[in-house]
Amino acid sequence: MIQLKSSPARESQSARLSLAARRRSDKLAQWLFFVFSVIPVGLAIVILALLIYKSWPIMKVQSVWQLLSGQVWKPDDGLFGFWPFITGTIWVTLAALLISVPPCVLTAIYLSEYAGRSLRRIMKPLLDLLAAIPSVVYGVWGMLVIVPFIQNKLGSFIREYLPNLPLLKSDNPTGFGILAGAIVLAIMIAPFIIAVLYEIMNNIPRGLKEASLALGTTKLQTVQWVVIPQVLSGIIAGIGLGASRALGETMAVLMVVGNVAHVPHSLLDAAYPLPALIANNYGEMMSIPLYDSALMTAALILMVIILIFNVTSALVLQRVLGRRDT
């Protein structure tokens, strides 16, 4: 039974107001709230519009294709090729997802299907903590732990024993590079992915799992034949959300990725992702013509890529999780 401690009608203020006045304030609030709810939609439109407006000058000079596929970045000579930055972004994000997704999926399955009550209760704050740590702190950690590890241990090991492996062959002697960025990113996006996957897996009706278990399957078989097929689209959406997080991460990546404007060919190469490009060059952009427009184009490219990932994932997730309401 529900007990109301203080019913709104009994409060003194509303008792004094006439019904008409209360109705009026209700209508007024409805109108005001509607105006507030326009703010986020307007914000999204204004951001997109301003970015397009600002990147227009450079798109008039060079075709979009030239900009996207250009290999050379020399603002002083008016050369603005985004290809090194786009490939850098893709390398770092893909590598981070490859490192992060398998443990995340396994952890989410473990938490939702196997783990006891107490472990689940510890896990929630643990994930919140991981998600709360600022990206610059991840960057500091990457510089202190991951970069030296790659430089001194992994790098020399690879140079010694696996010098010609296609994805690892590199003449970058430092630890700053794609792998360092990917490891830091992988840990940063893990809490997001796990939280989404866990929520989706918990959303499956108990009866389905129990029916499967009652037929004598092991838990793993239930996961394999009942849980995974039910949540597959949700898993992909969760990974998509993680990917969009990774694509846009600036500070932590910038601090460990090396920031060299070339097209990378190996995990140990340095790279220069789009967010790092924007963050690093803002200071000097005013002095060179079209430079600010080029940086805004970088922001626009980044935003369009992320929007595609994000809208798709959000729509899929709304559908997957929205079932409980209908």
Add this chain to the structure above:
Amino acid sequence: MKKRWAKRHITEAIFKVLMLISFGFVAGSLALILWTIISRGLPAITWAMLTQAPKGGYYLGKEGGILNAILGSLYMAVGGTLLALIIGLPIALYLETYLRNSPWSRAVRLTLDVLWGIPSIVYGAFGFIFMLSIGMRASMLGGMIVLTLLELPILTRAVDEVIRMLPRDLEQAALALGSTRLEVASRVVTRQMLPGIVTAALLAFGRGIGDAASVLFTAGYTDRIPTSLLRPVASLPLAIYFQLSMPYPEVQKRAYAAALILTIIVLIASFGSRWIASRLSKNVIQ
């Protein structure tokens, strides 16, 4: 038959081990990060760091502290969170008590999800060109507004999700007693959801105070203690970044200390939200 049974259970055992390893991996990396930050930062923290602004030659390893950055970050994040709360709370209440599942509410929710995904560097760049076009310089106000934009979707969606958990009967009981929807929203929903709202606000605060890319161009940086909304202001994430890029080990050590301070603030917000939520939840009807 028996063979198959054995195979099934061996696979099960293998996967269970793999899962435990993954779990240990996630928990272990958190422990490793905290350990690194504490072990490097703690020896470098001094009283002067917390109570003084940088003095001449600070970035060469001389006297001073980062009080300017601590205060600047706190001001901007608190201001940004309050502004985001003022805008975000009505939106969440509107979505849940007035609109429920209409097309407009779905559109707003989707937009908020999309805004949540926009990286902070894009907010920073957007804020910068917007400020340029209205003739505003890098200032505490600019940083605060950009943090508001960054925190708004996080806060609104979190509050929205919390309100959704509210038992429907409660709202219907209030409506049946003759209250208007505004009264339901302001007296019943807000009161019942206070712990959740505080948690959401602290979550957004934590995101705001830790973000560097958005305040990089909009708030600027200065060695002075912040006094005015219209002057540039230092922030902790940028203090960490700038000190770390100095070639002097003395200064780099201070960056570790600053990282520890920032982490502690964020952890206090994170744990504090749990504590407050549990304290406030005594008014909540389950």
